[in-house]
Amino acid sequence: MVDTTKNTQIYETWGRNVAKPVNPNVAGKVITKAKRPLLVVASELLKDEKLVEKAIAIAKKGIPVAATGHSITALMDKGIDAKYINIHSLATFLGDARWSGLDGKGSYDTIVFLGHKKYYLNQVLAGLKNFTDLKTLCIERHYMQNSSLSFGNLKADVHFEALDELIDNL
Amino acid sequence: MVDTTKNTQIYETWGRNVAKPVNPNVAGKVITKAKRPLLVVASELLKDEKLVEKAIAIAKKGIPVAATGHSITALMDKGIDAKYINIHSLATFLGDARWSGLDGKGSYDTIVFLGHKKYYLNQVLAGLKNFTDLKTLCIERHYMQNSSLSFGNLKADVHFEALDELIDNL
Amino acid sequence: MTDIKTGQISIDDLENVQITIGKIVGAIEKKAKDEGVKVGPTPKPGISTLRSWDHKILSRYHPVYTPACDQCCYCTYGKCDLSGNKEGACGINMAAHNARETLLRVITGAAAHSAHGRHILHHLIDLYGNDKTIDMGPSNLLAPNTLAVTGIKPETLGDLEEVLDYVEEQITQLLATIQVGQEGGAIDFESKILHGGMLDHVGMEVSELAQVSSMQMPKSDPDTPLVEIGMGCIDASKPVLLVIGHNVAGVTYIMDYIHDHELDDKIEVAGLCCTAIDMTRYKVENGGKPRAKIVGTMAKELKMIRSGVADLIVVDEQCVRADVLDEAKKLSIPVIATNEKIMYGLPDRSADDPKDIIDDLASRKEDGALILDFHVLGQVGPELAIKMSKIRDEMGIKALPKEEDMQGLASKCIYCGACEMDCPDNLPIMEAMKAGVDSDLSKFEYLHDKCIACGRCDQACPKEIPILNLIEKASQKLIREEKGYVRAGRGQISDPEIREEGVNLVLGTTPGIIAMVGCSNYADGTRDYFKVADEMLKRNYIVVTSGCAAMDLGMYKNEEGETLYEKYPAKFLAGNLINVGSCVSNSHITGTAIKVAAIFAQRQVAGNYEEIADYIANRIGAVGVAWGAYSQKAVAIGSGCNRLGIPVVVGPHGSKYRRALIGKPYEEEEWKVYDARNGEQMPIPTSPEFMLTTVESVEELLPILAKNCIRPSDNNMGRMIKLTHYIELSQKYLGHMPYDWYNFVRTETDLPLAKREELLKILEKEHGWEIDWKRKKILSGPSMKSDVSAQPTNVKRLCKGEC
Amino acid sequence: MTDIKTGQISIDDLENVQITIGKIVGAIEKKAKDEGVKVGPTPKPGISTLRSWDHKILSRYHPVYTPACDQCCYCTYGKCDLSGNKEGACGINMAAHNARETLLRVITGAAAHSAHGRHILHHLIDLYGNDKTIDMGPSNLLAPNTLAVTGIKPETLGDLEEVLDYVEEQITQLLATIQVGQEGGAIDFESKILHGGMLDHVGMEVSELAQVSSMQMPKSDPDTPLVEIGMGCIDASKPVLLVIGHNVAGVTYIMDYIHDHELDDKIEVAGLCCTAIDMTRYKVENGGKPRAKIVGTMAKELKMIRSGVADLIVVDEQCVRADVLDEAKKLSIPVIATNEKIMYGLPDRSADDPKDIIDDLASRKEDGALILDFHVLGQVGPELAIKMSKIRDEMGIKALPKEEDMQGLASKCIYCGACEMDCPDNLPIMEAMKAGVDSDLSKFEYLHDKCIACGRCDQACPKEIPILNLIEKASQKLIREEKGYVRAGRGQISDPEIREEGVNLVLGTTPGIIAMVGCSNYADGTRDYFKVADEMLKRNYIVVTSGCAAMDLGMYKNEEGETLYEKYPAKFLAGNLINVGSCVSNSHITGTAIKVAAIFAQRQVAGNYEEIADYIANRIGAVGVAWGAYSQKAVAIGSGCNRLGIPVVVGPHGSKYRRALIGKPYEEEEWKVYDARNGEQMPIPTSPEFMLTTVESVEELLPILAKNCIRPSDNNMGRMIKLTHYIELSQKYLGHMPYDWYNFVRTETDLPLAKREELLKILEKEHGWEIDWKRKKILSGPSMKSDVSAQPTNVKRLCKGEC
Numbered sequence A, B: 001m002v003d004t005t006k007n008t009q010i011y012e013t014w015g016r017n018v019a020k021p022v023n024p025n026v027a028g029k030v031i032t033k034a035k036r037p038l039l040v041v042a043s044e045l046l047k048d049e050k051l052v053e054k055a056i057a058i059a060k061k062g063i064p065v066a067a068t069g070h071s072i073t074a075l076m077d078k079g080i081d082a083k084y085i086n087i088h089s090l091a092t093f094l095g096d097a098r099w100s101g102l103d104g105k106g107s108y109d110t111i112v113f114l115g116h117k118k119y120y121l122n123q124v125l126a127g128l129k130n131f132t133d134l135k136t137l138c139i140e141r142h143y144m145q146n147s148s149l150s151f152g153n154l155k156a157d158v159h160f161e162a163l164d165e166l167i168d169n170l
Numbered sequence C, D: 001m002t003d004i005k006t007g008q009i010s011i012d013d014l015e016n017v018q019i020t021i022g023k024i025v026g027a028i029e030k031k032a033k034d035e036g037v038k039v040g041p042t043p044k045p046g047i048s049t050l051r052s053w054d055h056k057i058l059s060r061y062h063p064v065y066t067p068a069c070d071q072c073c074y075c076t077y078g079k080c081d082l083s084g085n086k087e088g089a090c091g092i093n094m095a096a097h098n099a100r101e102t103l104l105r106v107i108t109g110a111a112a113h114s115a116h117g118r119h120i121l122h123h124l125i126d127l128y129g130n131d132k133t134i135d136m137g138p139s140n141l142l143a144p145n146t147l148a149v150t151g152i153k154p155e156t157l158g159d160l161e162e163v164l165d166y167v168e169e170q171i172t173q174l175l176a177t178i179q180v181g182q183e184g185g186a187i188d189f190e191s192k193i194l195h196g197g198m199l200d201h202v203g204m205e206v207s208e209l210a211q212v213s214s215m216q217m218p219k220s221d222p223d224t225p226l227v228e229i230g231m232g233c234i235d236a237s238k239p240v241l242l243v244i245g246h247n248v249a250g251v252t253y254i255m256d257y258i259h260d261h262e263l264d265d266k267i268e269v270a271g272l273c274c275t276a277i278d279m280t281r282y283k284v285e286n287g288g289k290p291r292a293k294i295v296g297t298m299a300k301e302l303k304m305i306r307s308g309v310a311d312l313i314v315v316d317e318q319c320v321r322a323d324v325l326d327e328a329k330k331l332s333i334p335v336i337a338t339n340e341k342i343m344y345g346l347p348d349r350s351a352d353d354p355k356d357i358i359d360d361l362a363s364r365k366e367d368g369a370l371i372l373d374f375h376v377l378g379q380v381g382p383e384l385a386i387k388m389s390k391i392r393d394e395m396g397i398k399a400l401p402k403e404e405d406m407q408g409l410a411s412k413c414i415y416c417g418a419c420e421m422d423c424p425d426n427l428p429i430m431e432a433m434k435a436g437v438d439s440d441l442s443k444f445e446y447l448h449d450k451c452i453a454c455g456r457c458d459q460a461c462p463k464e465i466p467i468l469n470l471i472e473k474a475s476q477k478l479i480r481e482e483k484g485y486v487r488a489g490r491g492q493i494s495d496p497e498i499r500e501e502g503v504n505l506v507l508g509t510t511p512g513i514i515a516m517v518g519c520s521n522y523a524d525g526t527r528d529y530f531k532v533a534d535e536m537l538k539r540n541y542i543v544v545t546s547g548c549a550a551m552d553l554g555m556y557k558n559e560e561g562e563t564l565y566e567k568y569p570a571k572f573l574a575g576n577l578i579n580v581g582s583c584v585s586n587s588h589i590t591g592t593a594i595k596v597a598a599i600f601a602q603r604q605v606a607g608n609y610e611e612i613a614d615y616i617a618n619r620i621g622a623v624g625v626a627w628g629a630y631s632q633k634a635v636a637i638g639s640g641c642n643r644l645g646i647p648v649v650v651g652p653h654g655s656k657y658r659r660a661l662i663g664k665p666y667e668e669e670e671w672k673v674y675d676a677r678n679g680e681q682m683p684i685p686t687s688p689e690f691m692l693t694t695v696e697s698v699e700e701l702l703p704i705l706a707k708n709c710i711r712p713s714d715n716n717m718g719r720m721i722k723l724t725h726y727i728e729l730s731q732k733y734l735g736h737m738p739y740d741w742y743n744f745v746r747t748e749t750d751l752p753l754a755k756r757e758e759l760l761k762i763l764e765k766e767h768g769w770e771i772d773w774k775r776k777k778i779l780s781g782p783s784m785k786s787d788v789s790a791q792p793t794n795v796k797r798l799c800k801g802e803c
């Protein structure tokens, strides 16, 4: 089992609430238990074909995907439920009970993030953390302190291992 | 052995550098190893006679005392080397290589704190942390995040136990 | 070229007419000159004009930074971690950034006062015209801060506009330097801080000049009436109209409406914060009766609202809790916002029929209204309060928990500690909960005075226990007894008073001025402040006070059952207690120091800031104490004092201002000035030891106050008196002789008479001084000579023979 | 009462003369009236005056907060933990506090521009007098922002003082609301943000009006010269005088001195940031040759200094690194500070003999000097640069590491990751180190364009590896090639241009204006911006640019080896690339929109802000992009655009501004306006979809730009063109048809001609629209009608039949 909880080093602090470091199996359980999870991927995904594969693998487990930035270009025609949306809009709508989701089927409860710029995602998460009750889970290479749950800081290869383990747990 | 390192809960953050939680035996060693330690006590000491006793016991091990606030009133004629000074002045002088100390014998290297208001001490420590190379050690009931080393948040009785253990280690 | 000498000018057609603000500025300065006001070297100083003076102050008083955060979050290059004095992405380091942060807070405070001034000035000019004369009582020097800074001697309300133009321009210049990529030098941010502080006093002065002159407020009157203060003095059986804020402009319409409609006895008008103070000054000139009661400081806001006593809340600006609307709503209290600065998102009803507004608020269709038209406000306020009183009675609104529910609420506690961790003073709430389970409410009662009613514990509690309400409920008996008296704010110190007392101050025979000002964020409750004032008044210090401090001082009674205001007179004389007024009246405190330089010492004031400051720094033994300072305004006021060389102490929470200015008594080279008679350097006593510092407890504070009133100009009698108090207060509160008392001794006549022999012995034994025991004279030892005719100055150019 | 009609007034004796600023304000407004300028309902709006307009914007564009911190550290009640939207000790909650924080940053930016304006205005009035005519080229509407906001139509420099008085007063009012205990409503902080943004554009405009009019800068000139840009264009063999900052006032004296002393060829004058831009505008009116080169943006500051090429650095204000003095010192480069805002603690030498200053700096007795006297500066600058050039050559100053030391330095790396963690963009520094050990420097070279030269990695490295220097050394070849051209800032868009292009803009046949502005904090290097401009220019959008963006756009060449400035003309016409000038020239961008409303649509401008904003919001398809925005000025500029209804996109770092304004396309009720013809509600397209938002990559950005140029007023041709670009850009950069394209279709004629049939099929199949296939007409489906004569407005009072 990969331990993804160890290195939670940060450059700056937001405040006293920080993400709980999680291991891949726990992360998997969190997603599985979610009533309506959403995987949010972003353009950093495109920097590594392997990352794209993992994202698709997660999506194939039946998890709808919000593709932010221009990440959608790697996800089309892959037989998954992915839709482009701007992440700042998405985060706004996620906190709005009146939004019916990307597919019109209603709101989400657990939001999983992969392939984002670290500083950008932490800002988006700061909004979600402070103004919504959503559970957020970051399965990034970096520890995302503003998430509810997050992997720690990982080396690239460990990260892929962890994602595989997570996928196995879905 | 009392474990004083567990509860490092905080209300607010200053930044990414936070005090290393220490146990009493380690704290004792830090003081013993210091070239020139200084115990800085403050007025909160006066709220508990027991705390005064502990401070005196530490001082009796030959550690000079800076008595801030009006804590000096409890420390006079106790056969210890204690002198009144305002803590903001003290912290200023501590960072100045040209200051020759409370006794004219030169500067200090390890500063130990007991009996302070939590928020006040954390501010003073913020100054020392950012602008000096001093080692600071807090043996308070509260976790003092801006210290180099600190006890965690303790119950009153555990705190006294911890202080006793520390004294035994001097 | 058209020349006009007198009369009103109306310019109907400006085609080809060249008038500029700049030229009128010149003209007004010319006017000053024509009136015999010689304008000094620095009228309307810019950011760099007084920089060399600042650098002088800063070379003795070292900026000390205690960051409130290790990070900077000003721009999107950030956040940057500056810990260990690292540089951020823009190259700024921790020291410079903390100076910048302090500057930001200082100009925020200065802006608050100046914007308040602009608002009330516009309002009063609308009412009374530009020609309305400024009248502050028996004073030729009406506007000491304004004159010293700008060189303008304002005589009418209209004259004040130019003063504010200058202040606003400079505040904008300073705010610009907060922008990422501007100043990089901490020392120059420090100079800018002092500039901002100076501007603050001008802004305050303008507000005060305008309101005192136009609102029939007391004018240099030592015999102002005593005003009831305290939550206990509010008659809840009447409709209660509660006002919160700082700017009295709007509420005067309410007060007038009440008076004109003979409702004075039918309605209880009470105020919180400085609006309260100014309400009690409104129309009490020449013996008028105060038309309002004072509840207290910001620390009483939530307590008062939560008590449910108010039937209507009217807010204006500054020091108003952001949650007033939410809190009031829970208790069906309508809220009226009356100032652009606080609008709470409320619908603007300024142009509506008062009846409609009253209907909508009374029916609770709306939670509140924004009313910027004061005529509408004047009517809506009282009528709505009366109406709501009945409605709320009928609704049976219950505010605090019932006696019988207390135990149950306390039992909900799971002792998680969140409340104590979140309480700014880490008050022992869990103990109180524990006792509460056994129906022992005494520990809640104990918290009442220490609790500043910030509400953070309530926000933190996972069990949603209304902690503050428990405290307040348990303290009902205390609160009922919480009544006292404040002497209504007297305004300026008059010229004759300065003439009389100036010499005593400069020679030290009046041991000093203790200015007790600022907010209510005390570390250990309000009674501390009473203790300080009482002690210093007994010792013949002049205690000057204002704002929240002035209120809190009125809440306690001595052994004889008297408040300090009843016990001590309010003249500008040793042993007097002077409430100058509200926050903006703080300008009278610096103003007094300037007036001493001007009237007693005949220094030129107009546009001559440096010389005035230099005079004050070396000769006037004044210390400011803002024990509960929490706001940006407080740090602005303090910085303004500092630029004049007046030291300021804040309580322990003040360490969160991030910065202090602290002297190093062991650096002998830094404690020297010039003797203006010959330009030679002379050593000075290490007092004031700081310009801005924090102190932990009032026991520590008291000797510090005495010591830091010592000045180079003290004559032997003066020094003896000051030293006596320093030694006595150290012995009384710290249990010992101070370590450094002998540093202040120049000659045996500086020594307290009663202890002279004893002290001489110590000097001989412990410090190796040579004593001629026959004549009881000091032969050698002191590092300073006693020479009352010396003219200490920090400014070389003021020495004889210099430029 | 003395009435004067014409002539100059000199007031020698003002005794009993009543002149007030207020009255002169009235007089100037009267003057405007007399000149036929009708003043609208809101001249010189206060904080609440335009609040109802703001609330309209804010009801569609929801404030979204992404806090940069969970805490508030404004006052000593704090720090307060506001996480989870809790309230702090003053009762403010997270949402309101974040709005407050944004307001603070916005007014900081506005203050920076206005304080700059005040400085340069004072300076130019000193030089040229109050009567100096404002001349912006072929324009009657010289000062569109000023006129719309204040109602003042300034004609001379002197007229601008009153404008700044107003701006400074309002900035002070807004700053006051930052004080703890003021506004509690997030929505009203939002309104204040928009107010602050509006003021910013007035402040910028004043600066620009003053400098363009007085400094012989190009005046609405589309044919300004091309200026050399890039670190590669600096001739290091000559003495290099490097200027950094934003305020060109001082450096003009240096340029004149050089010219007058025929040193033009002997000295290399180059600039960073906006001073550079304005240096290249100085005296190039009517075909003058630029007298300086441009190095680039703030992201080049540290790179340029560290290169060691400069022999003297002159700084003025804004966007100047705080560590310039420290960095320069290491390389024996003297620094001259020339502005009160940045003084670096340097000794003030303004009154000294230039020779003495030169000696002290050249001998390195002093690291730098503060010179506020521009005559002294003019002489010291060039002479010192020449002198230092020789001295520094002789000293053999080496800046970057030597080739042979590179490997050794890289080998010191312990791969701790501190640098990457601290790098704002988490750039892969360790990889480069790893490769560097094997003497492969390509990975350092790769970092060069992505690196914004913030220096945080250097600060972080425990092994003290000069990381940035390694990057720069490895990129010497790249840097040598780093040269391009920028078209010198042309200034305002002239009235005739507006007349010609206005109709195309409003009807949409010119698909939109893309304003590419702001700083250089790009997420992924500078080339991205080039890509955006190139794409949009090819598509016939008007690209307007300024400041750092304008510089960066000139750094790249297309396949033909041309810079965009060489390829595209600079008229106000579709497919043109316009550099208006420096940061303060951004006021021309909003000014252009106002001019379209005024000149093309004949709307009243003076004091009629709401109507103008309403016109622009509904009709002008402009989108601002500040891709690398980092400063407070940038967010101020953006907020000013927002109050006019112009949407702004910032790059991902912009999320740290903490707040966005985002619409909800799924809330149908929020996408309606009135038809001014009859007051009926009509649906509008969901564009702009936001007022302020962040976008992650330029690939995502491009379709967003196209979509958000759509406006209700588009005619069918216009809508068709805009839709075409939206669809094509989505397909090109996101690989698919956008999901919402059909929402913008009102009738078949809105559909791109080439794809009409295909799209009609989709509409029928996927969206259930009814199509008459014979006539290829849409029978039902669209939620909007196509009606070009509709008059969309958000403001009920502007409808026929309303007041």
Ligand code: SF4
Binding pocket: A013, A014, B013, B014, C068, C069, C070, C071, C072, C073, C079, D068, D069, D070, D071, D072, D073, D079
């Ligand atoms: S300075 Fe204040 S707001 Fe900024 S990160 Fe630190 S605590 Fe948070």
Ligand code: SF4
Binding pocket: C072, C073, C074, C075, C076, C077, C078, C079, C080, C087, C088, C089, C090, C091, C092, C180, C181
């Ligand atoms: S102002 Fe400077 S230190 Fe602060 S966040 Fe911006 S770059 Fe970092």
Ligand code: SF4
Binding pocket: C419, C422, C423, C424, C425, C426, C427, C429, C447, C450, C451, C452, C453, C454, C455, C456, C457, C458, C467, C468
């Ligand atoms: S309301 Fe009182 S007890 Fe509660 S946190 Fe504030 S000060 Fe502490």
Ligand code: SF4
Binding pocket: C412, C413, C414, C415, C416, C417, C418, C419, C420, C429, C430, C433, C460, C461, C462, C463, C464, C465, C467
């Ligand atoms: S926060 Fe609430 S539950 Fe926890 S200790 Fe305090 S009162 Fe008890």
Ligand code: SF4
Binding pocket: D072, D073, D074, D075, D076, D077, D078, D079, D080, D087, D088, D089, D090, D091, D092, D180, D181
């Ligand atoms: S302004 Fe309010 S939230 Fe901020 S620190 Fe002060 S009390 Fe706390």
Ligand code: SF4
Binding pocket: D419, D422, D423, D424, D425, D426, D427, D429, D447, D450, D451, D452, D453, D454, D455, D456, D457, D458, D467, D468
């Ligand atoms: S200087 Fe460049 S590499 Fe270093 S931290 Fe800054 S952006 Fe990153």
Ligand code: SF4
Binding pocket: D412, D413, D414, D415, D416, D417, D418, D419, D420, D429, D430, D433, D460, D461, D462, D463, D464, D465, D467
């Ligand atoms: S901080 Fe320095 S030692 Fe650490 S990885 Fe970066 S370059 Fe290497």
Ligand code: SF4
Binding pocket: D273, D274, D297, D298, D318, D319, D517, D518, D519, D520, D547, D548, D549, D583, D630, D631, D633, D634
């Ligand atoms: S665009 Fe940004 S970085 Fe460039 S000069 Fe303007 S504010 Fe500074």
